[in-house]
Amino acid sequence: MDTIRMLIDGVRAAGDGTLPVRHKATGEVIAEIAVAGASHVQAAVDAAERAFRTVTLSPYERYEIILRAANLMRERREEFAAALVAEAGKPIRDARGEIDRAYQTLILSAEEAKRLRGETVPLAGAPGCENRMAFTIRRPLGVVCAITPFNFPVNLAAHKIGPALAAGNTVVYKPASATPITASMLCDVFREAGLPAGCLNLILGEGGRVGDLLAADERIRMFSFTGSVPVGKALRNAVGFRRISLELGSNSANIVHEDVADVRWVAERCARYAFVNAGQVCISCQRVYVSRSIYETFCEAAVDAARGFRGGDLMDVHTQIGPMISEREAERIDAWVREAAAQGARILTGGARTGAFYEPTVLTDVAPDMKVVCEETFAPVFSIVPYDAIEDAVRAVNDTRYGLQAGVFTRSLAVANYCAEHLEVGGVIIGDGATFRMDNMPYGGVKDSGIGREGPAYAIRAFTEEKLIVLNVEA
Known part of the structure; x- marks a missing residue:
């Protein structure tokens, strides 16, 4: 039986114990996951913060890495789809469809790495500012935490990890405990695509305990969460003034x-x-x-x-x-x-x-x-x-x-x-x-359905900080 290990600073890591992963149609145990403790969460955030400070990737380099990851996923479409059938209970047709969508999501994310831009501010139109110019630029936030659910474990991960990396952030990724196999596979394709160690870290374990540990680490500058309303609200209360994006479902x-x-x-x-x-x-x-x-x-x-x-x-x-x-x-x-x-x-x-x-x-x-x-x-x-x-x-x-x-x-x-x-x-x-x-x-959505918007071109706005630059041309 395979044990799905965490990925911390580019190295696979065991945990403080294991949890079973079951085939959703048969109930058979098909794998085990390493369970993170406080030391693993700290190490993952350490690695992500260090990578953010030390790894320099141009927007075009980020584009190339994400695009290579997308192509590796497409090459392994059947392997990903078979894993989705087992761990998520999807019919094979739907599983293949999700991988096809995730491929497109990563392509969209890669393209957005090349489109990061600010805007000109018409400062000269203000009294006394005739000799000043102003514009904005977008800069990454730092460490981002991506927390994903079981229902679309690959595509929803792509919607969080893709734009976060495209913007120049580093990521700590916590998938649902029910669907860790494809999460591990996704991290593998990013590693093979050339993403430097520490830029994407995989943490596994029960959502409540691991989520609390992640929320308590103030080095994480943004949380992107898809899941239930009670958990989303609790996370929102825990992160305080830090950024958060929540997609919490509906009764559509x-x-x-x-x-x-x-x-x-x-x-x-x-x-x-x-x-x-x-x-x-x-x-x-x-x-x-x-x-x-x-x-x-x-x-x-x-x-x-x-x-x-x-x-x-x-x-x-x-x-x-x-x-x-x-x-x-x-x-x-x-x-x-x-x-x-x-x-x-x-x-x-x-x-x-x-x-x-x-x-x-x-x-x-x-x-x-x-x-x-x-x-x-x-x-x-x-x-x-x-x-x-x-x-x-x-x-x-x-x-x-x-x-x-x-x-x-x-x-x-x-x-x-x-x-x-x-x-x-x-x-x-x-x-x-x-x-x-x-x-x-x-x-x-609105109301209890969440905060923020997904879609790479829209998500990347939340994953970046807008900085104003003012030039006094007479100085």
């Missing part, structure tokens, strides 16, 4: 207006967005508000789509849904659905669990205060709610503490514009679902 909603051209197509798309990656997507389709005139047709089509969603061997390219990340999580959503049913919700299809596998599930007759509606399900479950006026639908979408993205299916410019103006989310997707995301988009 979609509006389906009565004027859509093909109700069945929209229902099938919503179902796909609800069930991909077993619903473990921050912008998974969880709530669908449908015009009452097309409600019944939409429900029928959604049920058909759910029943046609295919499980099976995760290495089969035709398999569309795999297990949830753990049996405990499957038990949680099963309890939530049963609770909703006891409170009056109807299960149109699904609602059954086998180990860590949960059936694609469609609910109706739900109430706003049911957990399956107001909390983040992070499971292959979505609810359909009828509405009479678009204003009612928008109010229902906004009636939540979350606000990541929302989808609006309509052919009406007036409806689209109303939704764009009034939906309280970080992104409004017109003509497609809330789950739509391209890796060059500014991605992030």
Whole structure:
């Protein structure tokens, strides 16, 4: 059995103990991870700080290293994808898709290394400043901590590590304990690409203890975290005045207006967005508000789509849904659905669990205060709610503490514009679902969905400090 070791200052390191890594479909132990203690966290930050002070890489050199890492990942696509199948429970088709996206994310990050720029400040337009010039430049912050979740362990790591390195920072990387294999592989490709020792350090272990140790080290100048709301808020409180970017999930909603051209197509798309990656997507389709005139047709089509969603061997390219990340999580959503049913919700299809596998599930007759509606399900479950006026639908979408993205299916410019103006989310997707995301988009939310934006061109702004330069040309 392999032991996944940490990477500190370019050297693989054992920990204070080990934790098992299980195959998410079979439960078999497939590896162990070294568990970090306080000394390992300190050593990793020491290495990152030292590398930031001593390693000099030009923007073009950073571009070359990140691009080489991207190409090495693409060369090892099948190896990465197979690891994702085992440790994350993704069907092979989805696993390959994530690696393809991570490759593009790293390319975007590499390009941004060459685009770091400031702006001219029109200081001469101020009284008494006729002989002065001013401009800004961007400089790296220093040590950045990247903390990633289990659901997209490679691409979300690329979204943090790529822009951080492109900006000239060094990184301490803490992946989810459930998905350390691909994290270790990602560090390997950066090492082989020529990234100097200490610029990327891998720390493993249980999130609570390791996260507390990282947050307490004030040499870390920024934290980039994707995960749950409670952990994100606790981290935000712990880091004080240091920078932080948080992507904390959602209970994403979609509006389906009565004027859509093909109700069945929209229902099938919503179902796909609800069930991909077993619903473990921050912008998974969880709530669908449908015009009452097309409600019944939409429900029928959604049920058909759910029943046609295919499980099976995760290495089969035709398999569309795999297990949830753990049996405990499957038990949680099963309890939530049963609770909703006891409170009056109807299960149109699904609602059954086998180990860590949960059936694609469609609910109706739900109430706003049911957990399956107001909390983040992070499971292959979505609810359909009828509405009479678009204003009612928008109010229902906004009636939540979350606000990541929302989808609006309509052919009406007036409806689209109303939704764009009034939906309280970080992104409004017109003509497609809330789950739509391209890796060059500014991605992030409002309210409890987080702080900041991902997407390399946007993230790199947070990973740099803007410095003002003023020249007195008469001095």
